[in-house]
Amino acid sequence: MLAEPDNRDKFVLIHGDNVSGVFSDLKQGLEAGLEKFEFSPYLVKRITEHEPPLYFSRNIKCPS
């Protein structure tokens, strides 16, 4: 996805192992996922080389 410059900073919709579409914003990708896959889980992710971590002021419990 990154090889195509037009994809940068857009959002990819993935269901299973398949790419189902590229969208200009996150909500569009989520809406499309809901329409196509209904209650089946899907992934919507920004197309970027690196997403910087976000700061949260509380400690997060380590998964047990």
Add this chain to the structure above:
Amino acid sequence: MPLLSGEILAAGAVVDVLAGVPESRKRLLQKHGFATPPPVHVRALLDTGSFLTGLHPRVFTALDLRSFDQIEIVTPSTAPNAPFRVPRYWVNLSLVADGQSCPMPDRFVFATDSWHPREGVEALIGMDILSQCFQLLGPDRRFTLAF
């Protein structure tokens, strides 16, 4: 401009939050004849020190929502090169204070169990929401949000 005011408690500026399923999911549930889970109530601290809004995982369980991705988070005790990965969810949020409700557009928030049982809050409202409103914290121990 909608205003939301409340008292600043010992824990800080705390609002009631009603978290519900996004409108699109609500329509899908209705289309299949399923009941929409009722909104879940949590108390949330307004926190300009957090980039993102985080809610207790019980909220997403009660709403039967599934994560759509994971994001990386750093906290006061994580090394910058060792962020946590946390699940992110698509939800509908309304802030409530002093009996006034402020519904907001659907939001992308994450699940975190960062709360002490007796502190009385199970969520932080971060700058993803607070940056879209004007905040006033007054000497009379009241806060006002203007959307």
